[in-house]
Amino acid sequence: MKIMFISLGCDKNLVDSEVMLGLLRDRGYTLTSDENEAEAIIINTCSFIHDAREESVETILEMAKLKATGACRLLIVSGCLAEKYKEEILEEIPEVDAVVGTTAYDRICQVIEEAGQGKRPRAFESIDRLPEGHVRRVITTGGYFSYLKIAEGCDKHCTYCIIPKLRGAYRSVPMEDILKDAEELAAAGVKELNIVAQETTMWGKDIYGEKRFPMLLKKLCRIEGIEWIRILYCYPEEITDELIRVMAEEPKICHYLDLPIQHASDAILKRMGRRTSRKELETIIGKLRAAMPDIALRTTLITGFPGETREDHEETLAFIDAVRFDRLGVFTYSPEEGTPAEKMDDQIPDRLKEARRDELMSLQQAISEENSRNMVGKTIRVLVEGKIPEDRVYVGRTYRDAPDVDGYIFLKAEEELMSGDMVYAKVTGSDAYDLTGEVLYEFTQ
Ligand code: F3S
Numbered sequence: 001m002k003i004m005f006i007s008l009g010c011d012k013n014l015v016d017s018e019v020m021l022g023l024l025r026d027r028g029y030t031l032t033s034d035e036n037e038a039e040a041i042i043i044n045t046c047s048f049i050h051d052a053r054e055e056s057v058e059t060i061l062e063m064a065k066l067k068a069t070g071a072c073r074l075l076i077v078s079g080c081l082a083e084k085y086k087e088e089i090l091e092e093i094p095e096v097d098a099v100v101g102t103t104a105y106d107r108i109c110q111v112i113e114e115a116g117q118g119k120r121p122r123a124f125e126s127i128d129r130l131p132e133g134h135v136r137r138v139i140t141t142g143g144y145f146s147y148l149k150i151a152e153g154c155d156k157h158c159t160y161c162i163i164p165k166l167r168g169a170y171r172s173v174p175m176e177d178i179l180k181d182a183e184e185l186a187a188a189g190v191k192e193l194n195i196v197a198q199e200t201t202m203w204g205k206d207i208y209g210e211k212r213f214p215m216l217l218k219k220l221c222r223i224e225g226i227e228w229i230r231i232l233y234c235y236p237e238e239i240t241d242e243l244i245r246v247m248a249e250e251p252k253i254c255h256y257l258d259l260p261i262q263h264a265s266d267a268i269l270k271r272m273g274r275r276t277s278r279k280e281l282e283t284i285i286g287k288l289r290a291a292m293p294d295i296a297l298r299t300t301l302i303t304g305f306p307g308e309t310r311e312d313h314e315e316t317l318a319f320i321d322a323v324r325f326d327r328l329g330v331f332t333y334s335p336e337e338g339t340p341a342e343k344m345d346d347q348i349p350d351r352l353k354e355a356r357r358d359e360l361m362s363l364q365q366a367i368s369e370e371n372s373r374n375m376v377g378k379t380i381r382v383l384v385e386g387k388i389p390e391d392r393v394y395v396g397r398t399y400r401d402a403p404d405v406d407g408y409i410f411l412k413a414e415e416e417l418m419s420g421d422m423v424y425a426k427v428t429g430s431d432a433y434d435l436t437g438e439v440l441y442e443f444t445q
Pocket residue numbers: 008009010011012013045046047048049052079080163166167
């Protein structure tokens with residue numbers, strides 16, 4: 001049977017998709033990216049906010065049409081939307097043959113077999129289960145970077161967030177399983193590991209009784225073939241001096257941190273159930289920059305949280321203007337069913353949420369332009385990811401750019417480069433998001 005897979009949502013979900021693909025490959029199924037020849041289509045969905053749900057439902061409906069016009073015989077919905085709306089999906093979309101929850105994706109082969117027998121299976125497990133067994137996953141990210149998921153679920157319970165209901169309590173993946181995964185990725189040619197979890201810095205607390213993320217990082221740094229290790233999704237309050245020291249000392253760890261702060265007004269941070277104040281955020285960022293002056297910091301913000309006043313918003317603007325993050329994403333608040341924030345008074349109208357988001361984005365545009373301009377003239381290491389033949393330039397990323405969410409560097413090179421090469425380049429130009437540069441052969445072996 002030929003199977004096509006569609007992975008929606010975040011990079012954590014993508015890792016689950018890659019594990020499912022690994023299980024299907026090992027069972028002898030053929031994987032295809034052609035929807036017209038696929039006999040089974042699996043959609044691993046997202047349910048984080050309204051727009052993500054809409055995209056998931058539209059994709060399911062789109063693929064459902066192929067049951068009438070294409071080769072598709074089985075349509076399977078897994079992931080976060082299936083976890084929350086299994087009954088509704090089965091009831092309202094008769095073309096769906098099976099639903100699989102977020103903690104039961106290791107049952108995917110059994111699900112396909114049962115669905116093939118017309119059973120319409122529902123595969124769900126306790127929300128706090130960690131799927132067992134190790135599988136060599138199918139890398140879908142193009143070969144030179146990959147995501148390494150070190151934990152599942154979240155215990156933070158921010159008042160706007162539905163994730164603990166979709167993904168359960170925080171469960172660290174045991175050290176030996178993470179190292180095996182990372183070694184297999186390195187053996188397959190991966191050079192950049194992007195460490196993900198709902199929250200990476202808590203790793204180890206639940207299974208070892210203490211946070212052991214710095215120890216894990218050191219072990220990952222010893223894996224041959226891995227050149228860059230990038231840490232994503234850090235809760236600011238969990239960043240310890242030890243973690244900062246290891247980041248500063250280990251050459252393979254990118255001086256890059258994704259530090260979602262969500263807001264900068266203490267009143268809103270409190271209503272959001274966040275555990276840091278503006279002052280504490282400033283202290284943590286100060287420590288990171290003191291230890292690593294070249295660190296690139298990314299954050300995300302939410303505008304229009306219930307009760308957000310003009311003053312609260314001004315505080316965030318002032319904070320962003322002062323801290324000058326290198327990368328910034330802004331979401332408008334989306335009230336999620338079953339979360340405390342959904343029931344809070346003083347919900348903000350959509351047009352105000354959007355206007356505040358636009359204000360933050362235009363402030364950041366100027367900051368990003370300035371930060372990028374400051375890179376001009378510097379020498380920087382680049383992971384080459386491809387070539388634009390018509391422009392005769394190569395495309396790559398620096399330690400300052402996480403895959404998919406940040407920018408690129410466009411390189412001129414006198415000699416042919418291969419995807420996956422790591423070269424040094426001199427930065428010659430910039431705009432808000434991207435850089436241009438020239439390869440420096442004297443540094444590049
Ligand atoms: Fe979406 Fe589930 Fe990730 S809700 S953002 S796919 S954890």
